Amino acid sequence: xxFTYDEEQLALRDAVRGLVGRxxxxxxxxxxxxxxxxxxxxxxxxxxxxxxxxxxxFAEKNGGMGAGPVEVGIxxxxxxxxxxxxxxxxxxxxxGGVVAAAGTxxxxxxLLEALASGESLLAFAHAEPGTRWSSAASVVVxxxxxxxxxxxxxxxxxxxxxxxxxLVVSALLESGDTGLFLVAGDADGLTxxxxxTYDGGRAARVAFETTPAVPLGEAGADQGAAVSRALEGARVxxxxxxxxxxxxxxxxxxxxLKTRKQFGVxxxxxxxxxxxxxxxxxxxxxATSVAVWxxxxxxxxxxxxxxxxxxxxxxxxxxxxxxxxxxxxxLHGGIAMTAEYSVGSYxxxxxxLDHLLGDGQFHLSALAAVVGDHDEVDPLP
Amino acid sequence: xxxxxxxEDAAFRDEMRTFFTTQVSQDIRDAVAERRELTKEQIVExxxxxxxxxxxxxxxxxxxxxxxxxxxxxHIWHEEMQLACVPPPLAFNASMxxxxxxxxxxxxxxERFLPKTANLDIWWSQGFSEPESGSDLASLRTTAVxxxxxxxxxxxxxxxxxxxxxxxxxxLVRTDPEVxxxxxxxxxxxxxxxxxxxxxxxxxxxxxxxxxxxWFEDVRVPAENLVGELNKGWDYAKFLLGNERVGVAPxxxxxxxxxxxxxxxxxxxxxxxxxxxxxxxxxLTAARIAELENELLALELTALRVVAHSADGKPHPxxxxxxxxxxxxxxxxxxxxxxxxxxxxxxxxxxxxxxxxGWARRSTPVYLNLRKASIYGGxxxxxxxxxxxxxxxx
Numbered sequence: 001x002x003f004t005y006d007e008e009q010l011a012l013r014d015a016v017r018g019l020v021g022r023x024x025x026x027x028x029x030x031x032x033x034x035x036x037x038x039x040x041x042x043x044x045x046x047x048x049x050x051x052x053x054x055x056x057x058f059a060e061k062n063g064g065m066g067a068g069p070v071e072v073g074i075x076x077x078x079x080x081x082x083x084x085x086x087x088x089x090x091x092x093x094x095x096g097g098v099v100a101a102a103g104t105x106x107x108x109x110x111l112l113e114a115l116a117s118g119e120s121l122l123a124f125a126h127a128e129p130g131t132r133w134s135s136a137a138s139v140v141v142x143x144x145x146x147x148x149x150x151x152x153x154x155x156x157x158x159x160x161x162x163x164x165x166x167l168v169v170s171a172l173l174e175s176g177d178t179g180l181f182l183v184a185g186d187a188d189g190l191t192x193x194x195x196x197t198y199d200g201g202r203a204a205r206v207a208f209e210t211t212p213a214v215p216l217g218e219a220g221a222d223q224g225a226a227v228s229r230a231l232e233g234a235r236v237x238x239x240x241x242x243x244x245x246x247x248x249x250x251x252x253x254x255x256x257l258k259t260r261k262q263f264g265v266x267x268x269x270x271x272x273x274x275x276x277x278x279x280x281x282x283x284x285x286x287a288t289s290v291a292v293w294x295x296x297x298x299x300x301x302x303x304x305x306x307x308x309x310x311x312x313x314x315x316x317x318x319x320x321x322x323x324x325x326x327x328x329x330x331l332h333g334g335i336a337m338t339a340e341y342s343v344g345s346y347x348x349x350x351x352x353l354d355h356l357l358g359d360g361q362f363h364l365s366a367l368a369a370v371v372g373d374h375d376e377v378d379p380l381p
Numbered sequence: 382x383x384x385x386x387x388x389e390d391a392a393f394r395d396e397m398r399t400f401f402t403t404q405v406s407q408d409i410r411d412a413v414a415e416r417r418e419l420t421k422e423q424i425v426e427x428x429x430x431x432x433x434x435x436x437x438x439x440x441x442x443x444x445x446x447x448x449x450x451x452x453x454x455x456h457i458w459h460e461e462m463q464l465a466c467v468p469p470p471l472a473f474n475a476s477m478x479x480x481x482x483x484x485x486x487x488x489x490x491x492e493r494f495l496p497k498t499a500n501l502d503i504w505w506s507q508g509f510s511e512p513e514s515g516s517d518l519a520s521l522r523t524t525a526v527x528x529x530x531x532x533x534x535x536x537x538x539x540x541x542x543x544x545x546x547x548x549x550x551x552x553l554v555r556t557d558p559e560v561x562x563x564x565x566x567x568x569x570x571x572x573x574x575x576x577x578x579x580x581x582x583x584x585x586x587x588x589x590x591x592x593x594x595x596w597f598e599d600v601r602v603p604a605e606n607l608v609g610e611l612n613k614g615w616d617y618a619k620f621l622l623g624n625e626r627v628g629v630a631p632x633x634x635x636x637x638x639x640x641x642x643x644x645x646x647x648x649x650x651x652x653x654x655x656x657x658x659x660x661x662x663x664x665l666t667a668a669r670i671a672e673l674e675n676e677l678l679a680l681e682l683t684a685l686r687v688v689a690h691s692a693d694g695k696p697h698p699x700x701x702x703x704x705x706x707x708x709x710x711x712x713x714x715x716x717x718x719x720x721x722x723x724x725x726x727x728x729x730x731x732x733x734x735x736x737x738x739g740w741a742r743r744s745t746p747v748y749l750n751l752r753k754a755s756i757y758g759g760x761x762x763x764x765x766x767x768x769x770x771x772x773x774x775x
Contacts, residue, residue: 368671380384
């Protein structure tokens with residue numbers, strides 16, 4: 001049992017911190033990046049591709065680096081730390097994860113290589129109006145057979161759905177199962193309406209009207225398990241991203257309590273404030289423990305254990321993210337309400353992360369449903 | 382990064398599990414499982430079984446029974462013990478006075494006290510808190526005045542847990558009233574049979590007799606019973622309290638009670654006549670258990686991170702998290718059990734001829750008793766102070 005990163009992992013962290021951290025060392029640069037389309041820095045995206053970050057989790061034969069969840073977690077933490085708006089989580093980990101889990105060998109090579117090199121941005125069109133964090137599709141319906149398929153229906157919100165060069169789309173099959181399809185950004189019958197999310201991210205309404213689509217993986221096959229696997233991998237990465245963001249908020253809050261003066265003394269003079277900061281630290285430590293553990297469980301790869309661990313990390317990080325995000329604003333006071341000062345934007349992004357792939361209540365429901373199936377939770381295999 | 386224990390540590394865990402589940406008396410383990418109060422004889426028997434196998438004081442220096450284990454192995458030892466319902470070695474002996482004597486005592490003191498302390502042939506009590514000195518321990522006023530080869534001790538100690546069983550008491554006493562309060566304290570060992578020592582029980586809200594007042598009236602103590610240097614007692618006390626904080630998060634025991642709580646919930650019908658629908662089928666109850674289970678997982682993993690990172694046996698500053706959260710969860714689980722028991726929790730005074738389950742009858746005394754957990758060992762507010770000062774630099 002070892003909770004520390006090895007030298008190569010530390011080198012990766014330093015390299016990503018050097019590149020992403022430097023790019024957004026000044027919060028004003030992040031504000032500028034999200035103010036303009038496509039909502040992130042395309043040059044930085046290219047440099048991340050050159051560094052190998054965009055192909056990190058994919059097999060080398062598919063143009064990737066063959067690294068694992070621990071390395072993905074390291075990158076996600078660094079992104080969270082500076083609130084980098086680049087779509088590493090939604091495009092590489094999630095959409096790329098779906099392709100890696102469901103695609104044919106040929107599709108994996110083609111799509112993942114293009115994603116890893118920064119040539120093609122992938123988006124996973126999965127969420128549907130009237131549903132909530134399901135692994136199944138029910139609104140977008142697939143029709144066809146063999147290689148000739150069309151999709152009809154609406155996906156929304158689709159992260160970076162307007163900018164994406166290629167969409168991976170989940171759809172209801174005639175069998176009632178969930179299939180996966182590829183749709184080109186310029187396909188006929190495809191209408192994409194992009195907008196900003198409150199945290200500076202990008203999402204889109206994506207409407208399909210008998211839009212031509214190519215099956216991802218075996219045509220007509222149930223891909224529900226592949227969707228679940230990709231969602232779980234993304235949940236663990238999102239937990240890591242949130243850890244990075246919460247760490248920043250705790251550091252910023254501690255610094256502020258030391259430097260900000262009121263009534264002629266620094267705020268840290270007031271125990272009503274320092275005790276709340278101590279509680280933020282407790283929340284962060286506990287959430288970090290579960291997130292790092294879930295990352296290791298994901299690396300070990302037992303599907304049942306991964307489902308459980310991803311939900312546990314999701315629950316713990318959701319609770320911590322709300323606590324730390326809310327307290328960071330309160331302990332700063334009015335300044336944290338402004339868009340100009342970074343701390344409040346972190347709370348905004350933590351809120352988005354919480355609702356992207358399932359919030360604490362959602363995970364708790366899943367865990368409560370099986371709470372009688374075991375005596376104790378033993379974290380070590 | 383690696384989740385698995387090394388093969389050696391996994392084998393060690395199996396060895397501990399086997400020992401604790403086969404070598405400690407079943408009646409003692411049943412009493413712990415059923416949350417009954419242990420007798421003095423049971424506590425002594427259990428510790429002597431551990432000590433005979435070298436498992437009572439593994440964290441002591443090897444010369445005095447220590448095992449030279451890594452922090453991880455000590456953690457595994459402690460967790461497996463709790464999971465197997467084995468009462469941990471008496472903290473006053475194993476975690477408090479033993480390490481202080483081993484670190485700061487004279488050769489004679491070590492030979493005289495350590496073997497008997499490890500084997501619980503001497504039952505130690507703790508004489509730290511006073512009526513006017515709680516969290517502000519250094520303000521203590523019990524005095525020890527040198528008179529020839531003796532100290533004469535006067536004053537009052539309180540919250541002396543299980544002092545009714547005590548053979549000896551380790552005391553913080555004021556030996557210099559003129560200097561800064563921390564600089565005038567010494568660490569003195571007192572035989573509780575000495576004339577002038579009086580132990581008086583304090584009745585608690587759970588109805589039990591667990592703690593005591595200890596009075597000292599002109600108690601004459603041989604000067605050779607001073608540990609370390611005169612007026613350095615505060616340093617030894619800080620050393621002791623640092624050790625106390627590490628073992629104070631009872632992760633394994635709380636996990637076990639939470640697992641038992643699921644069985645308790647299964648034994649309570651939601652509908653008159655049963656119909657197979659139990660309290661565990663109630664979504665709110667299930668969610669409450671699942672949330673506690675997740676927080677306990679987070680605590681256990683944090684404990685593992687802390688032991689993995691603690692250098693040369695010194696407590697990691699994050700051990701305050703373990704004390705703070707560990708006691709909160711211990712309390713929350715005890716509160717859950719009372720709620721599962723419902724009206725049966727009122728029957729604390731019923732005897733064994735009661736139709737109500739034992740766990741339900743004992744649930745409220747346990748819950749009330751555990752309110753102490755966030756107060757002792759450095760109150761949880763003191764832990765927040767440690768976190769904000771030493772970790773966050775506030």
